[in-house]
Amino acid sequence: MQTSIIGYPRVGTLRELKFATEKFFKQEISETQLQETGREIRRRQWQLQKASGLDFIPSNDFSFYDLMLDTAVLFNCIPKEYKKAGFTALDTYFAMARGYQGEKGDVKALAMKKWFNTNYHYIVPEVEDDTEISLTGTKPFTEYQEAAALGIQTKPVLIGPFTFLKLLRYKGRKNAAAIAPSLGAAYAAAVQKLQSLGATWIQLDEPYLVHDITGDDLQLLKNVYAPIFAAKSTGKLLLQTYFGDIRDCYKDLLQLPFDGIGVDFIEGKETQHTVFSCAFPKDKVLFAGLLNGKNIWRNHYPKTLEILQKLQAAGIPVVLNTSCSLLHVPYTLQHETKLDDSYKAHFAFAEEKLTELAELKSLSALSDPTKEPAYIANAALFTNRHDCVNEAVRQRLSTIRDSDFTRQPAFAERAACQKKAFRLPLFPTTTIGSFPQTADVKAARTARRKGEWTEREYIDFNRKKIADCLRLQEELGLDVLVHGEFERNDMVEYFGEHLKGFLFTEKAWVQSYGTRCVKPPIIWGDVSRRQAITVPWSTYAQSLTEHPLKGMLTGPVTILNWSFPREDISLKESTYQIALAIRDEVLDLEKNGIRIIQIDEAALREKLPLRKSDWFREYLDWAIPAFRLVHSGVRPETQIHTHMCYSEFTDIIHAIDQMDADVITFEASRSDLQILDSLLENKFQTAVGPGVYDIHSPRVPSVEEIKTAVHKMLAKIPAEKLWINPDCGLKTRGLAETSASLKNMVQAAREIRREQDAEK
Ligand SMILES: Nc1nc2c(c(=O)[nH]1)N[C@@H](CNc1ccc(C(=O)N[C@@H](CCC(=O)N[C@@H](CCC(=O)N[C@@H](CCC(=O)O)C(=O)O)C(=O)O)C(=O)O)cc1)CN2
């Protein structure tokens, strides 16, 4: 049996690519130096994979920013405005990803969206009616040749044309069907080229197939693949799916001339059933995704070997694969010096997963693997998990009642109380919480971590930051203020570090978008709160201002979704445990005079099943109550805010209203405020701040631009429900652009208020 992976992380074991790219953005290094860093990262990981004994080594899984963006550039899907500026190829690429504002012009970034059910974000390519799709790029070819020159035969990876078509944004009249022929032809040319260079297998990623697939979808897939099949000669084509099962179309796909079909046995609940429900064609290979590409727990060998055996018994030729790209897990356990071995033994990051593949490969060749040390050691891991049960937490959870999920009184009555209590102007202005995490802020945390600073020094530093931040907000004229979140490395990792039941890592970075990475904490056991977490910072901040200060917390669903979750208890149970811990924090903030509390649920949508039929039963039916459990205990005049970013909400807008917050802010600016219609149609009750400008780009929005966005909002949202705010936290931004942007935002709000007065 052979082994394969779908893709590997690419930021570098110690985030070398991130640092090089950010230096390139600041013009501290040249393009040549950046390219060299990329080449070095690719070389190291290809050689590592080769040395591990991996049979199918991917290439073209590397990217300077994102693979969807790479695919767009490969096939000339570059909107005119980026071509006009006359940049180099690499600068055009980065302008599409991040926007550009400078001597050569002023262009916005393309939209960015969540990649299926992950915390990775892709750039949404656009086609215009006059976009001429054709093979104009070279990246997959140069990377294939680069590996070949190192003596390594690779399996080039491309995002498949069907998924690409489904995720594209169509700016003109042309739709997916209209561009399928030219896109298919361009892919065919790429396949031909790879074959001519010597590629034996080519992987086409089609994760979109794990959605509910219609007859029209299947027809589109067949149409776009027709030229590709015609171009197939010496190479073999692998259709790779992940993030779920392909129950709707598996049988149809088996009829098509693919040579391999990759399925996900981890997230695909119906994969086993689907695969065993029909005969497998003699001329194909099944790439069986049995190693979890998304979570960090060791694979359970007895279970995996059992499925492999069943597949072999059914006469199915199998390649052992990961369930999805390893992009979603950290590189290696090697740099984790503080985690005890008794914990580490339970984890496998990307590098350790390569070892697991090799071990499973040799175990599967034996008639009785159960006597092997590797097998015995692995099986033992699943019987000796220590300190993960906390009886007090279980006891508390068992006593919650239905009434604990409902805040009293109902929305309208609360809204009236709050209006009186706060006396905010029409269109109140606020921010989402974090202020720029400038170099000094990160250096302070590093100094504290290394013991170079005392706790007192660290606290004093952050207090000074908070005081400066409040002064800035008052000068800018914002209405509801924040403390700035300077004490947090990340909105989830920070809570992970302060809650019992979590483990955290030192270097276990995972890419979230572009150069930005996260270090998800690990939920090891039952979760509870040791002591108040944010209260001292928030009360200090409130003591410095007359304005209402928003306390800032991360909600339970987001903490769960942006951590590595347990696999020994349900997600629902873990989330409810976290909800109770955060509920205690909410009530402590309220007790200490914080009158507005924001509970971020940035990642609410993340684990929403990709199939609609599973939405409520499997997810929303506990995720929404988990949020309600957090805030149901507050007084009527305490205002609860929540915030969500980067996702499409239109289809779950009703569930979001059911969270029963008083105010919700979200990211809509980078997707042209598409959400507004559904707010109107669904009579959305919660007050809203749809985000008047995009904070993920360093561009400063003009007053006019912001006013235009607000006018668009006012066409769909009642004036008394509208808040004015950026679309997400400001931590990734610089101070200068932040002040300039917020100044324009406040100015825009003032002008709109005047317009409203004049109308009356
Ligand atoms: N978990 C999570 N997911 C999310 C978001 C989010 O905020 N959190 N936002 C959305 C967008 N995604 C984002 C993901 C990451 C970042 C981000 O800014 N990440 C930072 C890292 C933040 C962090 O944890 N920083 C640490 C570590 C800082 C660091 O690199 N320290 C250096 C030393 C630095 C120095 O001495 O100056 C080191 O340890 O080597 C800290 O502040 O303590 C980065 O990549 O640059 C932003 C948005 C969606 N998903």
Ligand SMILES: [Zn+2]
């Ligand atoms: Zn956000």
